[in-house]
Amino acid sequence: MVDPILSKEHLVTVVSEDHETSCWGCGLRLLHPANASVFKCGWCGAITDNYELKCDHKNYWWRHMRDRCFICVLIGFILFVICGGLWAVYPVVFSISYFCGIFHLTITGILSITTLSLFTLVAFRSAGTQPMIEWGSYPAVGKNQLENYTFCRYCLKPKSPRTHHCRTCGICVLDMDHHCPFIGNCVGAANHRHFIAFLISVLVSTIYVTIMSAYIGLRIWPPLTHRYLDHLSASSRSLPWRALQDVFIALISSAMLLSTRGLVLVYLFVSSISLEIGISVLLWQQLCYIYEGQTYLSSLSLRGGDEAGEKDCKNIFLFFGCPYPVSRLLPNFWNSPKRHKK
Numbered sequence: 001m002v003d004p005i006l007s008k009e010h011l012v013t014v015v016s017e018d019h020e021t022s023c024w025g026c027g028l029r030l031l032h033p034a035n036a037s038v039f040k041c042g043w044c045g046a047i048t049d050n051y052e053l054k055c056d057h058k059n060y061w062w063r064h065m066r067d068r069c070f071i072c073v074l075i076g077f078i079l080f081v082i083c084g085g086l087w088a089v090y091p092v093v094f095s096i097s098y099f100c101g102i103f104h105l106t107i108t109g110i111l112s113i114t115t116l117s118l119f120t121l122v123a124f125r126s127a128g129t130q131p132m133i134e135w136g137s138y139p140a141v142g143k144n145q146l147e148n149y150t151f152c153r154y155c156l157k158p159k160s161p162r163t164h165h166c167r168t169c170g171i172c173v174l175d176m177d178h179h180c181p182f183i184g185n186c187v188g189a190a191n192h193r194h195f196i197a198f199l200i201s202v203l204v205s206t207i208y209v210t211i212m213s214a215y216i217g218l219r220i221w222p223p224l225t226h227r228y229l230d231h232l233s234a235s236s237r238s239l240p241w242r243a244l245q246d247v248f249i250a251l252i253s254s255a256m257l258l259s260t261r262g263l264v265l266v267y268l269f270v271s272s273i274s275l276e277i278g279i280s281v282l283l284w285q286q287l288c289y290i291y292e293g294q295t296y297l298s299s300l301s302l303r304g305g306d307e308a309g310e311k312d313c314k315n316i317f318l319f320f321g322c323p324y325p326v327s328r329l330l331p332n333f334w335n336s337p338k339r340h341k342k
Contacts, residue, residue: 004222019031019033021239023048024136025045025046025047025146025149026046026136027137027138027141028044029135030042033222037049041146042136044142044149045148046135047150060167062165063181067181067184068184070181071123071182071184078116081209082165087107087264088213088262088264089212090104093216097149111204113200114201114305118197122185122191122194123183123184124182124185125188125194126177127166127173127185127188127189128173128175128188128189128190128191129136129171129172130160130162133145133146135149135158146158146338152165155171157172159172160174163175164297166175166186166187168181169185173186173189174189175188175189176297177195177286178296178297192319193202193320196287196290199282201282205280205294206275206276207276210272213266216265220259220261220265221261221262244309284289290315291312291313291316299302
């Protein structure tokens with residue numbers, strides 16, 4: 001009969017050659033259990049995944065072309081709003097007064113230059129690459145130098161915990177938030193602030209387009225024929241419905257008499273309203289992530305059980321490069337209440 005204590009010691013001391021692997025970070029030989037697919041180096045802290053397979057870029061060409069098409073469409077839409085708005089508005093604005101015309105051209109020029117400049121920075125600037133570090137050999141890699149680093153099977157380089165590989169761009173992006181097809185680029189550490197500024201600029205520009213297109217459209221709209229006064233003798237219940245019906249018919253009939261400028265203004269009004277809704281939702285979502293000290297991808301990983309960051313307004317000030325002590329000069333309602341940890 002075999003002693004269970006001796007049998008247990010025998011299992012602990014015997015290590016098979018199949019369980020000995022070299023660390024990709026420092027090159028040292030590691031011993032790990034047979035069923036351990038993911039293990040961490042005790043010297044450099046690098047994490048190795050033996051079962052992680054390298055995926056091919058089958059749809060890389062399609063995603064690249066899709067992003068380029070979205071960029072062309074977005075640039076065309078911005079130019080159409082600028083040129084079409086100027087063409088449809090400037091005769092009416094200058095007919096009101098010379099000062100109104102100059103003021104409108106100044107505001108339009110500032111918003112157009114700001115939006116196009118921010119779009120260029122966001123679309124064509126690098127989203128952020130991680131710094132180069134030594135790896136692969138024990139003398140060059142120090143103690144805990146690659147703590148929680150993983151190996152990117154696409155780039156064949158170390159990947160820090162704050163880095164994510166984008167298969168559309170084909171690079172590892174530092175503090176990656178998401179890949180936006182409309183700008184054809186990732187949103188990361190290097191262009192995240194420009195992306196938020198671009199959203200704010202687009203939102204302000206669309207609000208201005210909405211106001212101007214509505215104001216000018218009302219001035220050049222053909223007169224309506226109010227026929228709902230003929231139904232005053234009808235019952236009180238059917239009067240509101242008939243009045244709305246007649247007003248709607250009058251609007252449709254007068255819209256058919258609109259000139260090309262009027263139709264352009266109607267399109268600008270409807271498209272700007274739709275764009276304002278989408279940009280407002282996206283901007284609010286981004287500001288919420290910044291307030292929580294996260295990105296979109298990090299918020300997805302938090303659903304797996306990781307700890308969430310501290311929610312505070314100082315995250316927003318630090319994100320935009322403003323020192324947090326400066327924010328204390330603002331009113332108290334801008335700062336979140338202090339939290340006491342138990």
